[in-house]
Amino acid sequence: MRRIIYFLILLTSPAAFCQMDSLIRVQLTVGGGWGFRTSELNIPDNQLDISTRSPCASLRAMWKPEHMLSIGIESGYLPITQVEAKGTPQVDEDDGTANLSAIPILATLAMDQSGFEFAAGIGVYSLRVAGTSSKGKGIKNSALELGYSFSASYTLELSSILGLGFNVKYYVFTDREIAMIVPQITLAWTMLSY
Amino acid sequence: MYRVLALISLVLLISCNTDEELLIPSFGKDSDLKKAKQLDASVMANSEGIYAVEQGNITFGDSIVLKWNNGKPSIFCGLHGGFMILGAGELDKEIIFEGYWRFAYGLETGLVKFTIAENEGAKELLAGNMPDEIVVRGTFGRDNSTPLALVVFKFARKIRPALRTFHILGHRGGARNSDLHPYSENSIEMIQFAEHLGATGVEIDIRLTLDGVPMLYHDEKMNTRLIKADFLVGPFSDYTSGQLRKFAALINGEKIPTLTEALEVALYETKLTFIWLDIKTPDVVAKIAPIVKDFEQRAAQQSRNIEFIMGLPDEDIYNAYLALPEADRPKSLCELSVDQTRASNAIVWAPRWTLGTVLDDVRKMHDEGRRAFTWTLDGGAFIAEFLRDGEFDGFLTNYPSMVAYMYYMRK
Numbered sequence: 128m129r130r131i132i133y134f135l136i137l138l139t140s141p142a143a144f145c146q147m148d149s150l151i152r153v154q155l156t157v158g159g160g161w162g163f164r165t166s167e168l169n170i171p172d173n174q175l176d177i178s179t180r181s182p183c184a185s186l187r188a189m190w191k192p193e194h195m196l197s198i199g200i201e202s203g204y205l206p207i208t209q210v211e212a213k214g215t216p217q218v219d220e221d222d223g224t225a226n227l228s229a230i231p232i233l234a235t236l237a238m239d240q241s242g243f244e245f246a247a248g249i250g251v252y253s254l255r256v257a258g259t260s261s262k263g264k265g266i267k268n269s270a271l272e273l274g275y276s277f278s279a280s281y282t283l284e285l286s287s288i289l290g291l292g293f294n295v296k297y298y299v300f301t302d303r304e305i306a307m308i309v310p311q312i313t314l315a316w317t318m319l320s321y
Numbered sequence: 322m323y324r325v326l327a328l329i330s331l332v333l334l335i336s337c338n339t340d341e342e343l344l345i346p347s348f349g350k351d352s353d354l355k356k357a358k359q360l361d362a363s364v365m366a367n368s369e370g371i372y373a374v375e376q377g378n379i380t381f382g383d384s385i386v387l388k389w390n391n392g393k394p395s396i397f398c399g400l401h402g403g404f405m406i407l408g409a410g411e412l413d414k415e416i417i418f419e420g421y422w423r424f425a426y427g428l429e430t431g432l433v434k435f436t437i438a439e440n441e442g443a444k445e446l447l448a449g450n451m452p453d454e455i456v457v458r459g460t461f462g463r464d465n466s467t468p469l470a471l472v473v474f475k476f477a478r479k480i481r482p483a484l485r486t487f488h489i490l491g492h493r494g495g496a497r498n499s500d501l502h503p504y505s506e507n508s509i510e511m512i513q514f515a516e517h518l519g520a521t522g523v524e525i526d527i528r529l530t531l532d533g534v535p536m537l538y539h540d541e542k543m544n545t546r547l548i549k550a551d552f553l554v555g556p557f558s559d560y561t562s563g564q565l566r567k568f569a570a571l572i573n574g575e576k577i578p579t580l581t582e583a584l585e586v587a588l589y590e591t592k593l594t595f596i597w598l599d600i601k602t603p604d605v606v607a608k609i610a611p612i613v614k615d616f617e618q619r620a621a622q623q624s625r626n627i628e629f630i631m632g633l634p635d636e637d638i639y640n641a642y643l644a645l646p647e648a649d650r651p652k653s654l655c656e657l658s659v660d661q662t663r664a665s666n667a668i669v670w671a672p673r674w675t676l677g678t679v680l681d682d683v684r685k686m687h688d689e690g691r692r693a694f695t696w697t698l699d700g701g702a703f704i705a706e707f708l709r710d711g712e713f714d715g716f717l718t719n720y721p722s723m724v725a726y727m728y729y730m731r732k
Contacts, residue, residue: 169551171570210552212567219579221563227552254554262563264531268555270542302544303551 151192153319154199158185158294160311162205166304174210181206183309185296189237197237201248201276205229205298207305216261225258225266231298233276242283242292248276252300274300282315290315343501346421346432346465353434354419357410363449364416365389368437370479371730372457377472380461381422385474386729387457390516391592394418397519397726402426402701404722405433406517411447414439422461425500425720426701432468435459442476480729488595488715489724491520492697493539494583496719498546498572505571506547507537509578509586515593519725522595523587524632524696524717527580527605534562535580535609541601547572558602580609584616588627597654597717599632603641606631613651630654633665654694659685667691671717674698678711687712698724 162183168176183206189199207227216222233248251271258266276299282292292313299306348354372385382399389395396405402425407418416437423430435457437443442455455476462468493506495515502518504510507526515523526539540546543553543560550569553560560569565577578586580598587593598613600606609631616629633639634656642653642665655667659682662670670686671694672679683693696717698704704720704727707713718724 169545169549171549171568171574173570174550174568208552210568216563216567219563220567221561222567225552225568227554256552256554260561260564262561264561264564266560266564266568268543268553268559270554272554304545305551 150320151190152317154189154191154315154317156185156187156189156292156313156315158187158203158296158311158313159183160294160309162307162309164207164305164307166306168208168210168305169303170210173213175213176208177211178206178209183307183311185231185294185309185311185313187235189235191239195238195240197239199235199237201231201233201235203231205231205252205307205309207254207307222261223259223266225256227254227256229254229272229298229300231274231276233274235276242281242290244278244280244282246276246278246280248278250274252298254300272300272302274298280313282313288317290317343423343428344430344464345503346430346462348419348432348434352408352419353412353417354408354410357412357417360409360411360416361447361449364411364446365392365394367446367449367451368394368416368442368455368476371477372455372474373477375473375475377461377470377474380470381472384477384730386480386726387474388480388519388725388729390519393517395517395519395722395725396422397722397729398422399726399730400424401429402720402723402726404518404726407433407435411443414443414447416443416446418457418459425722428501429463431461431463432465433459433461433472434468435472435474481731485714486594487728488522488694489520489721489728490522490524490595490597490694490696490715490717491515491518491721492524492717492719494523494525494537495520495721500719503573505573505575507539507578508571508573508575509582510573510575512583512586512593513591515721516591518721520593520721522593522597522715524597524599525580525583526599526601527609528557528601529605529608530557530562530565531559532561532563533608535605535612536562536565537578537580537583539601543569545572549574580612584612584629588616588620588623588625594626594628595715596627596629597632598630599634600638603637606638606641607645610645610649610651614649617651628652630669632656632671633661633667639665656696662686662691663689669694669714671696674703674707674716678707678713680710680712683712701727 164179185203187201189197191197209226211224229252233250235248237246252274255269278296280294282290284290294313296309386397394407394409405422407420409418418435422433442452445452457474460468494511498506527535528538613629620627631651631653653667654669655662656671669692674695686693692714694715695713698716
């Protein structure tokens, strides 16, 4: 948690407001990669955590004014885990699997220079659980949870409006203490500049 | 911009997790109790009482209460809500006690080991007699370290008999998860443990699952405070009982119990005398009414002194209760006004403790043949004040050991 506070302090430093460009741009970045859960899942002994890695996607819209500090919103899709019930179910027990995924909705602050960018986001994760169930009614439920993220990236300009890059994101769900690291390839598109 | 960032930083700081974990000390394989013989009921009856603390009073206060609950001894202390969860037995003509002590208000804990020597009361106690003197000597330690600090308790007097039944009711089956006991709130294990904390009754929370099964669960949603299943999210009532039984566990690993399981344990495996059913949604009322009636009958058939009482905490649940045919209504406890207590013919009126001792209303309830409980009374000073100045018939508390100490110590 302290890391994000230090980063926010850094972002608010006068350097962040140095003038970089006379153009104000709105940039859309899409990313795809592979997510690795770095935290243990707190689950009962009779459950099997069968998936700690999965394909992830991200989508981010940033407003980039004339200085280093930019602001925007980020979303995406993060499959977190698939859990399978172990053993033969007893009479009063159901059986099956449950998949937990999240859609982040994060307000993001970023600072970039020479193609390198560091960003921090804070907001909510829309958690969704869905699964099969041996007694007819499948599992389907959702909830919101607070969380934050960090990312570091490098984007190579392909043209005045397109860039291709590499990005590493670190997502944290504060209540469940779930953490994921997601390396991904990104495509940046400057959809508007004025 | 600076203000926004400062606010975000503040929110992040506040949201920092400060989970606490309490060690539950244990002698494990070094326990002498494995070699000890079981004690007779007479030993329990004769040794129960108030003891003066001759040594160890800096930690445990000047006096302690030794109370046997369903065959197991507990000690309740005057300092920091201290208590000891013990086992006991006869070994080499002595009576031995082993277990752990801890403060209810805090995280300090450790092992304890006591003995009543043959010539200090054990001989008479084991013969079924009341000795002239009982001296309990032993040692206590910190955490799992070998207990080395000396402790001596001397029998001072018996617990004074009560003029009327007073109920010490453990909240959420005995105590909350935040009170850091070895068992989860609203679990079967906690209901069994509640007696050792000094409770004579428990309050349990009831919700319905998607398939209409009443189960013990406090919060509206699945969360990490109650459940060991990070992948289950959203409302509790959106899961079937089968899914909850297979996929979820309470925070200390226990299964989420059904109401029937909980009441069976309370009836057949404890000596608890009062079960307060705290209903969380109005749809629970009609669903559990026949279950509660069934358990009232089972208790009567067993001549078991136990009451199963349906709580009426809000207007919606109160109205759902009144909508039941009168013959189908189980006995109830009303948390609303005295008039609503009368209208629902509740046997207990239960005002919130912040209303004070409300002596006039409590006396009116007594005059009408009803009882009065207050909830949820946790602070030591308030417990003392309500015992001294009030006339309640019971307290709901997260610290049954503290209430037990103060109640049994009363003059």
